[in-house]
Amino acid sequence: MSGKVVETDLDAGVCNNKEWVKRWAEGDTPFHQSTHDRFLDEREEEMFQGRKKSIFMPLCGKTFDILWMYRNGHTVCGVEIAEQPVKEFFEENEIDHEIQAVENIGNLYKSKDGRLKLYVADLFDMSREICGQYDVVWDRRSFQAINLVDHQQYRDLLVSLMKEDTLYYLGTVEYDPTVWPGPPHSLSDEVVRDVFGEYCIIELLEEKERETQDTNASQIETESDGGKPESDGGKTTSKPKSFGEACKMSSYVYDRWYKMTLKLS
Numbered sequence: 001m002s003g004k005v006v007e008t009d010l011d012a013g014v015c016n017n018k019e020w021v022k023r024w025a026e027g028d029t030p031f032h033q034s035t036h037d038r039f040l041d042e043r044e045e046e047m048f049q050g051r052k053k054s055i056f057m058p059l060c061g062k063t064f065d066i067l068w069m070y071r072n073g074h075t076v077c078g079v080e081i082a083e084q085p086v087k088e089f090f091e092e093n094e095i096d097h098e099i100q101a102v103e104n105i106g107n108l109y110k111s112k113d114g115r116l117k118l119y120v121a122d123l124f125d126m127s128r129e130i131c132g133q134y135d136v137v138w139d140r141r142s143f144q145a146i147n148l149v150d151h152q153q154y155r156d157l158l159v160s161l162m163k164e165d166t167l168y169y170l171g172t173v174e175y176d177p178t179v180w181p182g183p184p185h186s187l188s189d190e191v192v193r194d195v196f197g198e199y200c201i202i203e204l205l206e207e208k209e210r211e212t213q214d215t216n217a218s219q220i221e222t223e224s225d226g227g228k229p230e231s232d233g234g235k236t237t238s239k240p241k242s243f244g245e246a247c248k249m250s251s252y253v254y255d256r257w258y259k260m261t262l263k264l265s
């Protein structure tokens with residue numbers, strides 16, 4: 001069910017659009033890293049083959065990945081429900097831009113050179129007709145943020161934006177979902193293959209297991225969910241207060257990167 005109409009239920013790991021906007025307003029955005037993802041440096045040659053490409057970034061926030069791609073000469077289109085990070089992205093990076101209201105969608109922030117477009121919109125209002133098709137899909141913590149009931153709708157949209165030779169890079173984290181309800185939601189390899197496998201050839205590019213008790217704090221997101229101790233028949237079990245704590249409490253945490261391409265019939 002779209003985040004426009006669903007009620008937020010943090011215990012069930014459900015976030016609606018208003019909750020995301022509120023998180024940005026309150027600065028509760030630990031997923032926002034202070035630099036671009038190291039995967040871009042490591043895989044640049046494979047992703048771009050020395051060419052300038054078009055990139056789609058669902059649920060883009062104001063990640064430095066956008067800036068890295070734009071500054072490297074690529075054409076970028078992102079979609080983000082909260083206006084604050086989009087506005088801040090252009091201002092903080094001093095990119096000349098204009099703002100255009102797109103009927104029934106939302107504001108479009110567009111760089112003057114036309115290579116960067118960020119829609120302030122619900123991803124589920126987008127379509128191939130509105131935003132076109134892309135050489136690369138960059139999905140860091142985006143599929144991971146989507147409410148579980150919206151997985152198929154998300155997949156259908158993203159697949160419709162792919163061309164025969166589109167490369168879809170998907171970064172995921174898997175942990176014990178009984179410890180933390182999400183977001184970010186735990187995504188097992190099985191779930192990724194279950195959701196995308198009918199339409200995409202899925203290649204696991206890398207898998208790293210985190211140490212769960214003695215984890216390097218700098219690698220940990222500390223997303224706050226207002227977690228509180230829970231009484232359990234006289235015993236008190238404490239819930240993690242953040243995703244970072246949840247990762248430490250989970251008996252396993254795997255970070256994975258996938259490359260997906262369309263199955264051609």
Ligand SMILES: C[S@@+](CC[C@H](N)C(=O)[O-])C[C@H]1O[C@@H](n2cnc3c(N)ncnc32)[C@H](O)[C@@H]1O
Binds near residue numbers: 003
């Ligand atoms: C976990 S963050 C990931 C942001 C970005 N990919 C990054 O790596 O920093 C998810 C983002 O998606 C946005 N978001 C959530 N639901 C959305 C929706 N239905 N449409 C557009 N943006 C949405 C949130 O505001 C948030 O900025």
